[in-house]
Amino acid sequence: MKRSDDALATIALVSRLCADELRPLKASEFWKLMAKPDSRPSDLLGMSAGDLTSDDGFSTVLAERLVALLGRATSLAFEIERLQHSGIKAITPFDEHYPNCWSDRLGAKAPPLLYAAGAAELLDCRGLGVVGSRDVSPDGAEVAVAAAQSAASRGLPLVSGGARGVDQLAMNSALDSGGTVVGVLADSLARKLRNADIRAAIHDERIVMCTPYSPDAGFSAGNAMGRNKLIYAQAALTLVVASDNGKGGTWSGATEALDNKFGRVAVWRGPGEGSGNEILDRRGAAPVATIDELKSLLDGDGPLTGADVPPSNGHLEQRTLFDDQPAVL
Template sequence: MDRTTALAFELERLEHSGVQTLTPFDEHYPSNWTQRLGSKALPLLYAAGSVKLLDTAGLGVAGSRDVSPSGAEVAVEAAKCASRRRMPLVSGGARGVDQLAMNSAFNSGGAVVGLLADSLSRKLAKNDVRAAIHNEQALMCTPYNPDAGFSAGNAMGRNKLIYAQSTLTLVIASDEGKGGTWSGATEALDHRFGRVAVWRGPGEGPGNEALERRGAVPISDLNDLGQLLDDGDADTTRDTSPLVSESEQGVLFDVAAAS
């Protein structure tokens, strides 16, 4: 009973701070997670923002923190591609490819879903993030304690959620045989958590060719990305028309930290 009371107080505290707690029994808990992940679907999700964004599969983007300028451009253009198709951009909010893609989607008038392996509470303390959430352009969520800091283990466990939440996930740059990007992509390919594409052009990582050999769909022209998205599930489009004017749009994440 003591633990039940403490849990009730904690849920109330989170709700007052704008964080919802979702379980598989809640309406907006992602149905793709239960369908694609089965028993690997995590039982709790802490979310701040428009949880309706979880009802629609988006474009996932994954890649290295230390991305090259060419790879960074691919991340930016891929996010614009999602925005033009009114699809949420799904990523992990980490430095590098994640932040670049999410900022690009935000500044293109699109919506972003950030599946975090870092502290949700700290993310919500940023004025630009709160503004994007207020304008229903962003949903920040984590399956871990909202106050918990980053850990490699959390990032590995979180990666599968990005693939399951996306109609297609584009891996822009990966090392071969190591790192979170490689681990997440190979896990998704091996267990069929979601469709995986891999960039095969300027800015690709040393592991990209190996991901193609393991079954990822190669893309060397972003027009091909658009075609793959159009060939996805028919119900993956939503209206994410620009919710703020260009003069009001800013930077959702600190890209300077990614350079």
């Protein structure tokens, strides 16, 4: 894969792949660096700290930091090649398939680098986001499954985070229904790719798994909070199936998206909803009480009265595409 100088410079500036003491640029720092008209990362290549302080007005500390980061090119080339052999692509805003909707909706909060495995072209498509509690009820589980089926029937990718509960149920349902999936992870992408079912879905070009964090980075609450906004930005509409009130990752992600207008947010207001769903409704999320209402929102027609979600037929066994152990809900 031949890369532009802009892409290579971006990777050098923001990547954490190298085991060194350098502090890569945060997203906000990178976009501030690019804020001048016609600025491009490649403009910094080959410049000394003195050049950057005299020509661009950078402080000495920042100039020396930029030069050191850009000097990692050789080490990073080996790391990028290693990732490519394992099926993982490094994608910057200067590469094909970077989600432009992230830049449009998130601005300086958009990650300048993501790692992706699978059908990267799915990142060019707006989909249906489905998020919710890990400890989802049987009724809530049926909602997640039905919502994913609706996305698949419309040819929309299902966008979610790969966590246990609502995320996994929706993503598996989309694949079972012949649909496609965009998984935005807060956990190790490399570990997920060891799952045979995920590899099969990648081979069939029906899924892309991506993360803004290093591919080997494990789960953390901070990573999950940073990841949530990407789901809302990627989706044409995101349905919150079940949220706690005032706490938890689902609540934080939904309220952040509503407050910052990261994307359109709908909230389930029927059997299986969480204690925070009513509050999200009051805060501006579009209430949805039937799957037909969700379909109408997806079609841009607003909520309509329609058939309820099909009743639960007992315990729903969660398939193991995104986890090593099955769970009975």
